[in-house]
Amino acid sequence: MDIRIPEQNCVFISGRLTRDPELRFTQKGQGVCTFDVAVNRRYKDQATGEWKDDTTFVPVAVWGQMAERCKEKLKKGSPVLVEGRLTGSEYVDKAGQKRKIMRITARRVQSLAYGGAGEGGEGSQHEAAEEAQHHVQAEPKDDSSGIEEVPF
Numbered sequence: 436m437d438i439r440i441p442e443q444n445c446v447f448i449s450g451r452l453t454r455d456p457e458l459r460f461t462q463k464g465q466g467v468c469t470f471d472v473a474v475n476r477r478y479k480d481q482a483t484g485e486w487k488d489d490t491t492f493v494p495v496a497v498w499g500q501m502a503e504r505c506k507e508k509l510k511k512g513s514p515v516l517v518e519g520r521l522t523g524s525e526y527v528d529k530a531g532q533k534r535k536i537m538r539i540t541a542r543r544v545q546s547l548a549y550g551g552a553g554e555g556g557e558g559s560q561h562e563a564a565e566e567a568q569h570h571v572q573a574e575p576k577d578d579s580s581g582i583e584e585v586p587f
Contacts, residue, residue, distance in 0.1 A: 444520040446539050448493055449547065450474040452513045456497075458506040468502035470495055470509070472517060494538040495519070505544055514547040 450472040458468045476489045519541040
């Protein structure tokens with residue numbers, strides 16, 4: 436008897452952008468925006484009793500209209516919630532070496548900034564609610580379109 440295990444590829448992360456988003460377009464004109472999100476984890480070292488920080492840098496790719504919106508609304512330091520799926524790809528680096536990379540292909544990116552574009556400033560609750568609704572859901576129409584055309 437072969438037991439079938441349901442497979443699921445769904446990722447949620449929250450953190451801050453480590454750099455300004457970069458927007459490029461495929462030869463077919465589809466926008467792709469890339470950025471990295473720093474996700475922090477604080478833990479207590481069992482051996483020393485000291486608190487330590489562990490930071491993971493996660494590459495994210497956003498496609499279509501949402502890519503253009505991310506470029507417009509986000510900047511280095513912006514706090515975001517990213518929902519998507521893990522995808523892997525291969526590329527050849529400048530030295531001619533074959534490399535593999537895992538990234539999140541975002542289905543949704545939501546700004547977590549209160550009161551403006553990533554500053555975490557003192558905006559009104561209305562502005563914060565408005566900003567929280569500035570998220571867009573998107574998937575590339577053809578998953579393979581443009582992936583090889585845009586070097587990451």
